[in-house]
Amino acid sequence: MRxxxxxxxxxxxxxxxxxxxxVFTQDDDGLSAxxxxxxxxxxxxxxxxxxxxxxxxxxxxxxx
Ligand code: SF4
Numbered sequence: 001m002r003x004x005x006x007x008x009x010x011x012x013x014x015x016x017x018x019x020x021x022x023v024f025t026q027d028d029d030g031l032s033a034x035x036x037x038x039x040x041x042x043x044x045x046x047x048x049x050x051x052x053x054x055x056x057x058x059x060x061x062x063x064x
Contacts, residue, residue, distance in 0.1 A: 002064050003047055005024075005058055009057075013055055016050040016059060017032065022046065047061065
């Protein structure tokens with residue numbers, strides 16, 4: 001699945017990086033970012049958990 005992060009609504013809570021540390025990190029502004037190599041997608045099931053954990057639904061998953 002491919003992951004899209006809407007950084008316009010991300011509040012930098014860090015839940016995604018805590019939940020799926022192999023997929024997400026936080027940039028210098030504290031906003032969510034994908035780790036290198038994850039831009040093209042991931043099969044890490046924790047990515048789905050991270051999307052659910054986001055308090056503002058900033059993470060979208062697309063099956064590819
Ligand atoms: S959980 Fe949501 S609001 Fe928090 S850093 Fe991740 S994308 Fe941003």
